Amino acid sequence: MTSDALVSLPVRGAGMATRRGGGLRSRRILGKLAGAVIVVWGVVTLTFLMSRVVAPDPTTLLVPPQATQAHRAAVRHELGLDSSLVVQYGHFLRNLAHGDLGESFSTGLPVTKDLSQRLPATIELGLLALVVGTLVGVLVGVFAAIHADSVIDHGLRAVVVTGLAMPQFWLGLSLLSVFFVQLGVLPAPIGRLPVGVDPPPTITHLYLVDALLTGQWSVFVDSLRQLILPAATIGAGVFSPIARVTRTAMVEALSSDYVRTARSLGFSPARVHFIFALRNALLPIITMTANAVAFALSGAVLVEGVFGWPGIGQYALTAIQQSDFPGLQGFVLYVAVLYVLIYVVVDILYTFADPRLRR
Amino acid sequence: MVTPQATTEPDPILVVDGLTGGFGRTGESPQVLRDVSFQIPRGRLSAIVGETGSGKSITALSVIGLAPAGFTRTRGSIGFEGRDLAGLDDRQYQAIRGSRIAMVFQDARASLNPTFSIGYQLAATIRRHTGVSRSAARAAAEEALVGVRIPDVKRRMKQYPHQFSGGMAQRVALALALSCRPNLLLLDEPTTGLDATIQADVMDLIVELSERDGLSVCLITHDLGVVGQHCDHVVVMRSGRVVERADARDLFESPRHPYTRQLLAASELGGHA
Numbered sequence: 001m002t003s004d005a006l007v008s009l010p011v012r013g014a015g016m017a018t019r020r021g022g023g024l025r026s027r028r029i030l031g032k033l034a035g036a037v038i039v040v041w042g043v044v045t046l047t048f049l050m051s052r053v054v055a056p057d058p059t060t061l062l063v064p065p066q067a068t069q070a071h072r073a074a075v076r077h078e079l080g081l082d083s084s085l086v087v088q089y090g091h092f093l094r095n096l097a098h099g100d101l102g103e104s105f106s107t108g109l110p111v112t113k114d115l116s117q118r119l120p121a122t123i124e125l126g127l128l129a130l131v132v133g134t135l136v137g138v139l140v141g142v143f144a145a146i147h148a149d150s151v152i153d154h155g156l157r158a159v160v161v162t163g164l165a166m167p168q169f170w171l172g173l174s175l176l177s178v179f180f181v182q183l184g185v186l187p188a189p190i191g192r193l194p195v196g197v198d199p200p201p202t203i204t205h206l207y208l209v210d211a212l213l214t215g216q217w218s219v220f221v222d223s224l225r226q227l228i229l230p231a232a233t234i235g236a237g238v239f240s241p242i243a244r245v246t247r248t249a250m251v252e253a254l255s256s257d258y259v260r261t262a263r264s265l266g267f268s269p270a271r272v273h274f275i276f277a278l279r280n281a282l283l284p285i286i287t288m289t290a291n292a293v294a295f296a297l298s299g300a301v302l303v304e305g306v307f308g309w310p311g312i313g314q315y316a317l318t319a320i321q322q323s324d325f326p327g328l329q330g331f332v333l334y335v336a337v338l339y340v341l342i343y344v345v346v347d348i349l350y351t352f353a354d355p356r357l358r359r
Numbered sequence: 360m361v362t363p364q365a366t367t368e369p370d371p372i373l374v375v376d377g378l379t380g381g382f383g384r385t386g387e388s389p390q391v392l393r394d395v396s397f398q399i400p401r402g403r404l405s406a407i408v409g410e411t412g413s414g415k416s417i418t419a420l421s422v423i424g425l426a427p428a429g430f431t432r433t434r435g436s437i438g439f440e441g442r443d444l445a446g447l448d449d450r451q452y453q454a455i456r457g458s459r460i461a462m463v464f465q466d467a468r469a470s471l472n473p474t475f476s477i478g479y480q481l482a483a484t485i486r487r488h489t490g491v492s493r494s495a496a497r498a499a500a501e502e503a504l505v506g507v508r509i510p511d512v513k514r515r516m517k518q519y520p521h522q523f524s525g526g527m528a529q530r531v532a533l534a535l536a537l538s539c540r541p542n543l544l545l546l547d548e549p550t551t552g553l554d555a556t557i558q559a560d561v562m563d564l565i566v567e568l569s570e571r572d573g574l575s576v577c578l579i580t581h582d583l584g585v586v587g588q589h590c591d592h593v594v595v596m597r598s599g600r601v602v603e604r605a606d607a608r609d610l611f612e613s614p615r616h617p618y619t620r621q622l623l624a625a626s627e628l629g630g631h632a
Contacts, residue, residue: 256469257465257466257469257470258469258470258471258472258473260425260464260470261464261470261471261472261532261535262472263425263456264423264425264456264457264461264462264464264536265456265457265461265484265487265535265536266453266454266455266456266457266458266484266487266488267453267457267483267484267487268453269449271487276472276475279472279474279475280472280473280474282474353474354473354474355473355474355476355519355521356473356519356521
């Protein structure tokens with residue numbers, strides 16, 4: 001069902017969910033939570049080890065090349081890098097349990113603070129891309145399925161395959177070169193607002209929403225103009241796989257007996273397509289949308305880089321470049337928790353979408 | 360609308376005349392229906408009989424306006440309630456489907472939508488054609504299920520197709536088709552895939568509904584056993600042509616067309632053939 005998946009989230013297939021019958025609901029939830037904790041622990045541990053083994057020593061980046069050996073040792077001691085790996089790991093886990101992700105080597109601020117400052121930018125961009133990409137993807141998929149194997153279908157497929165094949169950062173750069181450099185209709189890639197424009201009063205941390213809520217219409221427009229190109233870039237990554245699975249699932253649903261029954265009962269084509277058929281095509285669409293949510297909200301690193309977007313993707317990029325272990329660990333922890341949460345939500349959504357998966 | 364070869368039926372509910380068509384852009388090649396003409400008598404059970412590929416299913420689907428996408432009708436008319444259905448546009452046809460003519464398809468369980476409750480599917484159909492309130496539609500839906508003798512209706516309304524056995528699903532499919540009280544019911548292989556006893560139950564129910572409501576029923580089947588037991592009128596099709604039209608009793612006692620004799624012999628019912 002998810003053979004189209006580009007980025008495959010480990011989402012449980014429909015077949016397994018039915019076999020998992022019996023068992024109390026609370027036991028199911030407990031089991032899931034335990035699994036989630038184990039997954040998150042595994043991921044942060046792996047990141048801890050890999051960053052220390054693979055990445056260059058951060059002190060070489062933090063101290064000037066001409067610094068003395070003693071100076072270096074002092075910095076290493078300050079960062080806690082002079083103790084053994086086991087001690088460092090124990091320290092890391094103890095702090096993690098207290099919600100302390102340590103201080104970033106590069107900004108010197110607590111990682112939790114760094115992340116919470118940058119998250120709204122990623123979330124605002126990701127949500128806009130998701131909403132538009134998913135809606136257009138589903139609509140295009142349904143439309144292509146209704147006109148399967150026609151000229152329209154082939155044309156749409158070309159668009160979708162292009163979207164799948166094109167690297168995101170390259171699409172972003174192309175859009176910039178057309179709409180900013182050549183046509184000059186959209187602003188420069190300098191982040192969430194143009195130079196000299198103050199953010200709206202903070203309510204949700206999402207500039208679009210806050211500007212709307214406080215009635216700052218010009219800030220809303222400025223912020224939207226900054227968002228259009230990066231959102232279109234990430235949105236293309238959301239749109240293409242969703243359009244593709246929607247088409248596949250809808251073609252199958254439209255050729256089914258129950259769709260023929262709905263037609264034989266006199267329902268209009270719109271009702272047949274968007275209610276009776278689409279409802280049955282939802283499972284693979286949910287799976288693919290979950291992948292898209294994870295993709296869009298984990299800060300498309302290169303896209304944020306291209307557009308100077310001050311989100312967590314850029315933070316991660318900097319953390320990697322500067323061997324900022326705590327920063328990188330914080331980012332990975334966020335992504336791991338995000339994936340696990342999405343996985344749980346998807347499992348619940350499945351049972352809403354398909355009554356056969358209910359106990 | 361009188362056809363030259365019409366049987367002596369005073370007031371048929373359906374008159375198919377000269378229906379011709381096929382696949383391909385022009386409907387010429389390959390031709391699957393050739394000058395198909397027959398009448399379905401009012402208020403009784405009839406059958407269109409034939410092997411796979413005889414054109415019986417495509418004929419039935421043409422009557423309800425759901426012929427497959429590649430099929431083109433080149434000629435002929437479908438007279439129903441004083442109108443030629445062949446000339447209707449989509450919207451007009453939608454108003455007739457489910458309310459005046461309904462069809463039950465072969466695999467009943469697969470023909471019910473797996474993601475909606477039975478109650479929802481029935482109520483939605485009733486509301487589609489009558490526009491009554493939600494609660495009235497639910498009441499009518501329950502009534503429709505009672506009508507096909509499904510026990511424990513209140514609980515069944517909330518259930519989904521996968522919670523129904525084959526026989527029960529067949530009854531639900533019938534209830535769905537009959538929920539808006541159509542005049543003509545087309546049944547595509549209604550008993551195929553069911554156990555013999557359930558088969559008999561379903562057929563008894565169909566006969567009973569036909570008698571009670573004056574419903575005209577047309578079976579599309581290859582099962583001459585069912586036809587011999589329950590139907591009054593039979594149309595035999597082969598290779599897209601109607602080869603014989605007769606009262607069931609006459610057909611079974613003295614089939615005129617050699618193909619009919621073959622069919623009867625094959626089904627081991629044609630003792631007289």
